[in-house]
Amino acid sequence: MPTDDFVQEEPIEQTHHNDDDSEDAESDDTHHPKTHPSLHKLHRSDSMDLESAKVPSHHLRASQAVEWSVILQLAFQSIGVVYGDIGTSPLYVYASTFADGIKNSDDILGVLSLIFYTITLIPLIKYIFIVLRANDNGEGGTFALYSLICRYARVGLIPSQQAEDRDVSNFQLELPSNRLRRASKLKSKLENSQFAKFFLLIITMLGTSMVIGDGVLTPCISVLSAVGGIKEATSAMTEDRIVWISTAILICLFMVQRFGTDKVGYSFAPIICVWFSLIGGIGVYNFIKFDPTVIKSINPKYIVDYFKRNKKDAWVSLGGVVLAITGTEALFADVGHFTVRSIQISMCSVTYPALIMAYTGQDSFLRKHQSLVSDTFFKSIPHSLYWPMFVVAVAAAIIASQAMISGTFSIIQQSLSLGCFPRVKIVHTSAKYEGQVYIPEVNYLLMIACIGVTLGFRTTEKIGNAYGIAVVFVMTLTSSLLVLIMIMIWKTDILFVVAYVVIIGSIEFVYLSSVLYKFDQGGYLPLAFAAALMTVMYVWNNVYRKKYNFELEHKLSLERVKDIASDTNLCRIPGLALFYSELVQGIPPIFEHYVANIQALHSVLVFVSIKSLPISKVPAEERFLFRRVEPKELNIFRCVVRYGYTDIRNKVEPLEQTLVEKLKEFITENIYLAHIIDGKKGKEDENGMMNGEGGEEEWQERVVSETSMVEKAWEGGVVHLIGENEVIASKGSGIGKRLLIDYAYNFMKKNLRQSEKVFDIPHKRMLKVGMTYEL
Structure with missing residues (x-):
């Protein structure tokens, strides 16, 4: 664990209080008449102290029980946000699977059997009952899996692992004393392999890039499929007109993103519920009317027969079958907006039954109308329900697109927070829902990409080839990271791990090989998107780490800071200066460059480092971490402001106001703790109180003096040094x-x-300090 050159102003003994230490903490505080509730904050080990060498294990917080009424309400809301993509898959699955028509009537049964077992094994068993357990304090997605692995093994390349961060309650890291042998062995191999560290980061970036690719392809295929249904009403609707109508809808969809999903979110769940009710009901109607015997497709023998009859063609058709589980990754990525239990309930009670009934009904219809496979969905709708179904289908397609676009914004926000994406503007569109964000630059790039794909590919079949690769790639990467978590963190029985790899892993591998076969038929598109995004992410992250390590190697020593600040030629001017730096462990070299050119320091100087942790959220009371730079007469402090990758920065009040309040709290606690330790050196009076070298009035005077000094500096004006x-x-x-x-x-x-725009720093009180680093 790296250490730092700066220590606290008093040689205070470092102790760590966890839940088991609470009684000891209270006994310490009883030696003074005024017990300070947040005194335990100063009893910690961290990288800002020389003494930090070992961090005790942190106890898991007890999960708070959620009332069933809340869970059911969240389950209803999740239907509109999570399942729009997978719910609109019946629009195009059969058309994509039988792109060259149906050659044998029993092939229909084989495909239905494939769809049934694919939906059951991947979304239901893998994601609902296994992957959702691997959430990061309630947050899901590729970065959640990566952050879990980084916290249990020192494999993170992002400089965000210091001792003090394990004290954050949401870190939820428990290091058992008796690790299983294979978990320790795997952990050791990962930590000692630079290749493994790079590989984990690269596949995390790849998975993230593929999900962003979903954000481009979902609007295209969903809207194009839904609008294509209008051909059933009029023969005058040509392919060109369908493409241009779809393009117009997509443009409108992206233009309203800046208003946020909160304003239209209340209509999502009811519309998707109506959609599931209609496709499920029509499925039952078609099942009874046309061919109830398709129920026999539950026998996997029909899958074997399908492959025997069609051989290579059956394998190629898997690229269409896999479209039945598009949007499954949204189950995991969006779990942070809801709860694991609520998503499990909504999937098992609504989504899964409705999808199975919908595909079964379409299968029954195709047994009697094999020539209509290219327009299965709308041809199978009873005539009287056509127009209501068309309207709901277009609405459901737009909602599915909206969910993936919003998910793309959230993913990029996570990437940005962890130093894996260039700085872009994050706009929070809802004061009620933290996860709803809007990124202007990304929104317009997505819109241009969607329009280009729609106009270029024109048909759902070609887009489907591209879509399948993005879907299966993300699922395969999720499984790879999940196996590491099973072995190293959950310490799952090895037989279960092997069974997971053999069953789920082999299914995903077969699907992946199938979709890659259509690489030249549109499958190259998501890989091209991913390559471009990964290049951007890798370049930014690589140089970001090089720059951070350069500052770490060239940080100023304690003696050098004392020499600079004690220089008689240096002028101290009234006011508070906040000096922003990415360096967490020390004073950056740019400070010396600044002093050499300005020859002046403000009366109070705070070095501020905005730090992102590999956890989802940092509680507000644990966000700020302060230390004083010796000697204390210099009034120089260091502050690390810690955020999780889903935390909202500057949501309610400006950073400077909160920082000043927390700085005063730190000064008060520091003086109070020093007074207690001094008191223990004294003697106990007749009332049982400790009398130290300084009395009650003296330490209170020190608190008033130093906190008023900070207030006076703040009133004198704040300067933001970037x-x-x-x-x-x-x-x-x-x-x-x-x-x-x-x-x-x-x-x-x-x-x-630039930095000042990311942190909303006022231009009138900002001063940039430039310096060139040779990396």
Whole structure:
């Protein structure tokens, strides 16, 4: 564990209080008449102290019980947000599977059997009952899995693992004393392999990029499929008109994103519920009317016969079958908006039965109308229900698109927080729901990509080829990370792990091989999206880490800071200066550059580091971590402001106001703790109280004096000093490194949002300090 050059102003003994230590903590506090409730904050080990060497295990917090009324309400709401994508799959699955028509009547039974077991094994068993358990304090998605692995093994390349962060209650890290041998062995291999660390980060980026690719393809295929149903009403509706109507709907959809999903969110769940009721009801109607014998397809023998008859063609058709589980990753990615139990209830009670009935009904219809396979969905609708079904289908397609677009924004927000994406503007569109964000730059890029795909591919069959690759890639990567979690964190029985790999893993591998076969028929599209996004993410993250490590290696020593601040030629001016830096463990080298050129320091100086932790949320009371830079007469402090990857920054009040209040609390607690320790050196009086070197009045005077000094500095004016570091490749670097730093990274940095815009720093009180780093 890295340490730092700065210690607290008093040689206070470092102890760590967990739940079992609470009685000891209380006994310490009884030695003073005024027990401070937050005294335990100062009893910690962390990377800001030289003494930090070992961190005790942290006890898991007891999960708070959620009332069933709340769970059922969330289950209803989740129907509109989570299942729009998988719910609209019946629009195009059979058409994509039988792209060349139906050659044998029993092939229909084989495909229905494939759809039934695929939906049962992947969304239901894998995601609902296994993957949802791997949430990160309620948050899901690829980064949630990665963050869990990073906390249980030191494999994170992102510089965010220090001792003090394990004290954050949401870290939920428990290190058992008797680890199973295979868990320890795997953990050791991961920690000792630089390749494994890079590989984990790369597949996390790849999974994230593929989900963003879903955000492009879902609106295209859903809207195009729904609008295509109008061909049943009029023969005048040509393919060109369908494409242009779909494009117009997509443009409108992206243009309203800036208003946020909160304003239209209340209509989502009822519409999707109506959609599931209609497709399920029509499925039952068709099942009874046309061919009830399709129920025999529950026998997996029909899958074997299907492959025997069609061989390679059956394998290729799996690319259409897999579209039945599109949007499954949204089950996991959106769990943070709801609860695990609520999503399990809504899936088992509404979504799963409705989908099975819908596909079974379409199968029964096709047994009697094999020639209508290209328009199965709308042809199988009873004539009297056509127009209501068309309207609901278009609405459901728009909602499915909306959910994936919103999910894309959330994923990019997570990537940005963990240093894996260039700085972009995050707009929070709802004061009620934290997860609802809007990113203007990304929104317009998604819109252009969707319009390009719709106009370029024109048919759902070609888009489906691209869609399948994105879907299966993400599922395969999720399974890979999940196996690591099973072995290393859950310590699952090895037989269960093997069974999971053999059953679920082999199914996903077969599907992946099938969708890759159509690479030249549109399958290259998500891979091209992923390659472009991964290039951006890798370049940004790679240089970000190089720059951080450069500052860490060149940070100022304690003696050098004392020399700088004690210089008689240095002028101290009234006011509070907040000096922003990405460096967490020490004073950045840019500070010396600043003092050498300005020759002045404000009366109170706080070095602020905005730090993202590999957890979903940091409780507000644990967000700020302060230390004082010696000697204390300099009035220089260091502050780490910690955020989880789903936390909202500057949501209610400006950062500076909260920071000043927390700084005063820190000063008060620090003086109070020093007074208690001094008191223990004294003697007990007749009332049982401790009399130290300083009395009650003296320590209170110190509190008033130092906190008023901070208030006076704040009233004198706040200046935000931004360290804008230019980076260039060092002399003698290879062409690859020069391209990476001098061109790729600096191009993105110059054309994207700057630090002051990300943190909403007022321009009138901002001063940029520039310095060039040779990496």
